[in-house]
Amino acid sequence: MKNHSLNQLLDERKLWRGQQLRSSVAVSDRRCTGFSALDSALYIGGWPRSGSTELLGEYGIGELWLLLPALREHLTDRPMAWLNPPYLPYTPALATQGLAVDKQLLVRPKTLADQLWAAEELLRSGAYSAVLSWFSEPNLNDRQLRRLHIAALEGQCWHLHFRPASLAQQISPAPLRLNLRAAQQALQINIIKQQGGHAGQQLQLARPAALYLQQSAAVTWPVYNSLPVAKTQTQLQGLRKINLLANTAIFAKATQQDSAVRISKTGSNEPSH
Numbered sequence: 001m002k003n004h005s006l007n008q009l010l011d012e013r014k015l016w017r018g019q020q021l022r023s024s025v026a027v028s029d030r031r032c033t034g035f036s037a038l039d040s041a042l043y044i045g046g047w048p049r050s051g052s053t054e055l056l057g058e059y060g061i062g063e064l065w066l067l068l069p070a071l072r073e074h075l076t077d078r079p080m081a082w083l084n085p086p087y088l089p090y091t092p093a094l095a096t097q098g099l100a101v102d103k104q105l106l107v108r109p110k111t112l113a114d115q116l117w118a119a120e121e122l123l124r125s126g127a128y129s130a131v132l133s134w135f136s137e138p139n140l141n142d143r144q145l146r147r148l149h150i151a152a153l154e155g156q157c158w159h160l161h162f163r164p165a166s167l168a169q170q171i172s173p174a175p176l177r178l179n180l181r182a183a184q185q186a187l188q189i190n191i192i193k194q195q196g197g198h199a200g201q202q203l204q205l206a207r208p209a210a211l212y213l214q215q216s217a218a219v220t221w222p223v224y225n226s227l228p229v230a231k232t233q234t235q236l237q238g239l240r241k242i243n244l245l246a247n248t249a250i251f252a253k254a255t256q257q258d259s260a261v262r263i264s265k266t267g268s269n270e271p272s273h
Contacts, residue, residue: 029044029048029049030044030045030046030047030048030049031046031047031048031049031070031073031074031158032045032046032047032069032070032073033046033047033066033069033070034068034069034070034073035066035069035205037203037205038189038203038205041189041191041201041203042176042191042194042197043194043195043196043197043198044194044195044196044197046070047070047158047176048158048175048176048195049074049156049158050152050153050155050156050157050158050159051149051152051153051158051159051174051175052145052148052149052152052159052161052172052173052174052175052176053158053159053160053161053174053175053176053177053178054161054163054172054174054176054177054178055160055161055162055163055178055180056162056163056164056165056167056168056177056178056179056180056192057164057165057179057180057181058164058165058180058181058182059086059087059134059162060087061180061181061182061187062180062182062187062207062208063162063180065187065207065208066180066187066189066205067160068097068099071099071130072097072098072099074129074130074158075099075100075103075129075130076129077129078103078127078128078129079102079103079104079105079127079128079129080099080103080104080105080128080129080130080131080132081104081105081106081107081122081128081130081131081132082104082105082106082107082132083107083108083109083115083118083119083122083131083132083133083134084107084108084109084115084133084134084135084136085106085132085134086134088106089104089106091104105128107122111136112135112136112137115133115135115136116135116140116144116147116148119131119133119135119148119151119159120147120148120151122155122157123148123151123152123154123155123157123159124151124152124154124155124157125155125157126154126155126156126157127155128155128157129157129158130157130158130159130160131152131157131158131159131160132160132162133148133159133160133161133162134162138163138164138167139167139170142171142172142173145172145173145174146173148161149173149174149175161174165179165180165181168192172193174193175193175194175195176191176193176194176195177191177192177193177194178190178191178192179192182207183204185206185207186204186205186206186207187204187205187207188202188203188204189202189203189204189205190202
């Protein structure tokens with residue numbers, strides 16, 4: 001009976017062997033990250049297909065850019081959900097990146113209790129390939145974190161949990177935890193924890209110019225021949241707007257009322273039915 005229960009936990013990915021060989025991890029259990037250096041650093045050779053993955057760092061430094069290759073490749077049969085994002089997903093940019101707009105669900109519960117309830121329901125439903133979550137009170141306790149992880153395993157859903165870097169030292173049941181930091185023109189990744197393998201690996205991935213230019217002073221931006229050189233503050237502000245419009249932004253400022261909405265193809269929001 002005990003052996004049967006142990007094998008069941010192993011099969012359901014609720015328990016893992018500390019000395020599990022990397023070669024024994026099935027290809028079906030991982031998602032290619034789209035970055036060979038990151039695949040090599042991750043013990044299973046890519047992102048996990050289900051359960052919680054924590055990304056700790058400031059918002060807007062390239063965390064979504066890091067995930068786009070995997071989301072684009074695996075968002076085929078099931079949609080993905082955005083839970084309480086700090087900004088409104090920008091639908092034209094999502095479409096440009098190959099993420100079908102009609103497969104995006106945006107949910108914005110007002111209270112932490114409602115956010116946790118909605119997250120568990122989405123993760124456990126089996127209807128979503130990925131759920132991206134930002135909680136209004138990110139310092140969740142162990143029980144709350146564990147419930148989210150178990151719900152994601154049961155629903156075979158990839159839970160992408162975005163949290164502040166200040167919580168990097170907190171103990172968490174998430175099998176994979178990454179600390180992300182903007183380092184000039186690169187995204188610096190520190191592997192805090194990974195299931196079955198050693199942690200502490202650090203690597204840098206070159207960020208697209210559109211990302212790091214938005215975080216630097218406008219006077220440091222490159223000026224192309226097709227654009228005039230700014231000679232006054234007013235002209236400089238105008239050039240800044242031109243450059244920002246040219247950049248592909250995943251997020252736009254959220255101004256709509258808190259509600260559950262489905263992102264439409266036109267970029268407007270419609271009530272979810």
